[in-house]
Amino acid sequence: MIRTSGLVKYYGRIMALQGLDMTVPQGAIYGFIGQNGAGKTTTLRILAGLLLPDGGAAEIAGYDVVRHPRAVRGVVGYMPDFFGVYDDLRVGEYLLFYAAAYGIRGQRAARLRDDLLELVELGDKREAFVDTLSRGMQQRLCLARSLIHDPQVLLLDEPASGLDPLARVEMREILKELCRMGKTIIISSHILSELADLCTHIGMVTAGRIVRQGLLHEVLAAAHRRNFIVRCYGSLAPALAVLEAWPGVEIINTTEEQVEFSLSDGPAQVAALLKEMISSGAAVTHFAETQQSLEDTFLQLAREGDKA
Ligand SMILES: Nc1ncnc2c1ncn2[C@@H]1O[C@H](COP(=O)(O)OP(=O)(O)OP(=O)(O)O)[C@@H](O)[C@H]1O
Numbered sequence: 658m659i660r661t662s663g664l665v666k667y668y669g670r671i672m673a674l675q676g677l678d679m680t681v682p683q684g685a686i687y688g689f690i691g692q693n694g695a696g697k698t699t700t701l702r703i704l705a706g707l708l709l710p711d712g713g714a715a716e717i718a719g720y721d722v723v724r725h726p727r728a729v730r731g732v733v734g735y736m737p738d739f740f741g742v743y744d745d746l747r748v749g750e751y752l753l754f755y756a757a758a759y760g761i762r763g764q765r766a767a768r769l770r771d772d773l774l775e776l777v778e779l780g781d782k783r784e785a786f787v788d789t790l791s792r793g794m795q796q797r798l799c800l801a802r803s804l805i806h807d808p809q810v811l812l813l814d815e816p817a818s819g820l821d822p823l824a825r826v827e828m829r830e831i832l833k834e835l836c837r838m839g840k841t842i843i844i845s846s847h848i849l850s851e852l853a854d855l856c857t858h859i860g861m862v863t864a865g866r867i868v869r870q871g872l873l874h875e876v877l878a879a880a881h882r883r884n885f886i887v888r889c890y891g892s893l894a895p896a897l898a899v900l901e902a903w904p905g906v907e908i909i910n911t912t913e914e915q916v917e918f919s920l921s922d923g924p925a926q927v928a929a930l931l932k933e934m935i936s937s938g939a940a941v942t943h944f945a946e947t948q949q950s951l952e953d954t955f956l957q958l959a960r961e962g963d964k965a
Pocket residue numbers: 668669671672673691692693694695696697698699700738847
């Protein structure tokens with residue numbers, strides 16, 4: 658449905674995209690996760706046909722974004738991370754204005770306006786001035802605007818940014834409804850946990866490259882190193898010496914009381930490691946696994962991506 662290969666984009670000397678390969682299957686809600694400056698907006702703008710790449714290729718619903726920009730704009734709805742609203746324009750007029758830009762007028766436009774306002778739960782705000790809406794309502798109006806030409810694909814740049822928790826839940830419910838309607842959706846965010854219970858797929862971008870992508874649960878499972886904490890009675894040095902020599906161990910943090918480390922091995926290796934610590938003289942009082950948060954998983958993936 659959406660595919661980029663080796664996508665490259667420069668801003669002057671800055672190489673914002675460094676060969677980005679993205680694959681988004683039809684009907685997916687694809688969480689496009691990356692820290693500030695990773696290249697999310699640049700990728701989405703290229704996919705929306707608003708920016709030309711300097712190298713590589715991108716295709717949406719069979720259309721090449723460089724060779725068929727008009728066709729691409731017809732199948733894509735784009736919601737930017739920053740958008741302006743107009744003074745002295747009512748909510749209903751705002752949507753009619755965008756409908757007219759797509760050549761939709763008259764009764765058809767009025768019906769569309771009402772249906773879209775219903776979908777984004779702004780039915781009772783039709784006559785309100787756009788600049789009096791709350792941030793969450795403006796985001797939903799912008800989403801309605803991006804749906805005006807019934808696009809198959811939605812590109813949403815940080816749609817939940819600046820929203821309070823309730824407004825986030827409302828946005829999430831609308832996106833799930835759009836997914837049920839058969840849309841393919843890319844949502845960018847720098848917060849993995851924000852997308853984890855919404856997305857079917859995930860792509861993690863670091864420094865202009867995708868470092869992991871695929872089904873959400875597969876990406877998380879592949880990334881899932883397990884974190885442990887070990888404490889000793891007396892010196893930690895014997896335990897630390899074993900950890901430093903053990904293949905696959907990454908020491909995360911050492912204090913006077915404890916060592917925190919991560920390991921990707923299964924239970925047999927974990928047991929062997931503990932046994933080795935004890936036989937090398939460590940008086941282990943505590944050896945336990947800690948819960949790794951989604952954010953930790955993301956940071957770890959980003960680190961692994963940087964090393965690759
Ligand atoms: N118009 C521009 N001129 C110069 N550099 C730019 C421009 N737009 C983006 N960049 C740079 O390109 C890189 C990627 O930026 P991009 O906005 O695509 O990242 P992002 O992942 O969307 O970040 P954010 O979450 O902060 O929006 C960054 O280093 C950024 O500073």
